[in-house]
Amino acid sequence: MYERELAALRRSGRFREPITADPEACDMASNDYLGLAHKRKLLKHACNKVAHYPYHGPKSSLFVGGYHPIHAEFERALCEANGFEAGVVAGSGFLANLGLIEALVRRGDVLFIDESYHASGMAATKLVQGQVVTFSHNDSDDLVTKLAETDAKRRRIIAVEGIYSMEGDMVKREFFEIAEWFDALMIVDEAHSSGTVGPNLLGVFDYYGITPKAHHIKMGTLGKAYGSYGAYILGSEEVVSFLHNRAKPLIYATAPSLFDIALAHEGFGYIGARKEKLTHKIEKRKDIVEEALGFRPEGMIVPVPMPDIETALRIRDALRVEGYEVGAIRPPTVPSPILRVILRTSIKPKAYRRLFAHIEELMHG
Known part of the structure; x- marks a missing residue:
């Protein structure tokens, strides 16, 4: 019934499927900003x-x-x-x-x-x-x-x-x-x-x-x-x-x-009860973005522009192999494709340093 529409989505790089995050990976894709979804x-x-x-x-x-x-x-x-x-x-x-x-x-x-x-x-x-x-x-x-x-x-x-x-x-x-x-x-x-x-x-x-x-x-x-x-x-x-x-x-x-x-x-x-400690962690991760990308995010969402959909998907998949989960956001959700990196207080700062270095290598390697 919808074969042609689905085929068109695949051709354009806009086809979506549910994704199960790897529990062993560095989750930089979810909106669990403060890691509370892991607090038993x-x-x-x-x-x-x-x-x-x-x-x-x-x-x-x-x-x-x-x-x-x-x-x-x-x-x-x-x-x-x-x-x-x-x-x-x-x-x-x-x-x-x-x-x-x-x-x-x-x-x-x-x-x-x-x-x-x-x-x-x-x-x-x-x-x-x-x-x-x-x-x-x-x-x-x-x-x-x-x-x-x-x-x-x-x-x-x-x-x-x-x-x-x-x-x-x-x-x-x-x-x-x-x-x-x-x-x-x-x-x-x-x-x-x-x-x-x-x-x-x-x-x-x-x-x-x-x-x-x-x-x-x-x-x-x-x-x-x-x-x-x-x-x-x-x-x-x-x-x-x-x-x-x-x-x-x-x-x-x-x-x-x-x-x-x-x-x-x-x-x-x-x-x-922990707002000061959490704020310190948030600001520390923003510092890393500023060092790596040259701008300071206002919140905990870091959009990294991609030249095209194919590059966004290629880099997302390559990062997944390296143990990093990030979002590849494509049109029509956004006008132009981005990698969407989420800053999370439960992930160590050095992991973000490595991530941004990997993205740079994959973009120009």
Whole structure:
């Protein structure tokens, strides 16, 4: 049925298959930034927490009895630490973005979304009732121009990422100021910034010292720095209540796994208790990137440009033979192919030095 399409994907170098990481390799491909997915104590504590209750599965949606004390405890902890009024857990980052954008952009509204926003957000734009305007990546001038061209009476919503998942750059502080100037709601996808930046490792609000206001919405995932699976949305009581009543991925899906939320809560506490030590490790790995590649990453994502898809795949496979796992990211996910190297605190700095030296040799050898 799809033979021709699959053949075309193979010819173009865009064919994908599931990859099982080698547990013996240096994992520089996953988003387990702080190595929490390997912490057995966190696993044990989460298991004990769930086992304390008479049932271990949520059994239904949040609004038909599936809301559990484990969900509520984690939401409260996130709100207290991040300074938001209310929160809600979601099944995944993809579902959280889909629900947020589809629910909040009503008829007559205008969504302004960064052209590099995650695919989940872009998928959601196909479902909204309002108008969708993309602006150039991390370009505040382009956003201001496009905001100024819209009717001031219409509700405006801006969607950005804290750290962009492919470019690895951080949203500019002026985007927060622009949202205030234009009285716009602001969605900040902190999937890759929560747990990796800021004095408390809470993300870009923390990094810039911004106190959340009623027009701010923060989304974060649990499958990256927190070492689990799932997502959360933080905002004002009004916004979260609206999502409870309008966000389809919250209403029509079984509530998030109790174990995954419990495990994320353990990871969240672990990060808070060790933020200084973890920050030191993060900065040390950024130092190595600066020495090897001549730039300092803003987060823990290091994109290494490749001349073409074939080279990206060849170098990825050669590195795998040497015991290194890195991502070969190809169009249409990115405009041009890259090797995506993830800085992880559980991998020793000397391994990154060797990796970047290997890439240099393979590029010019």
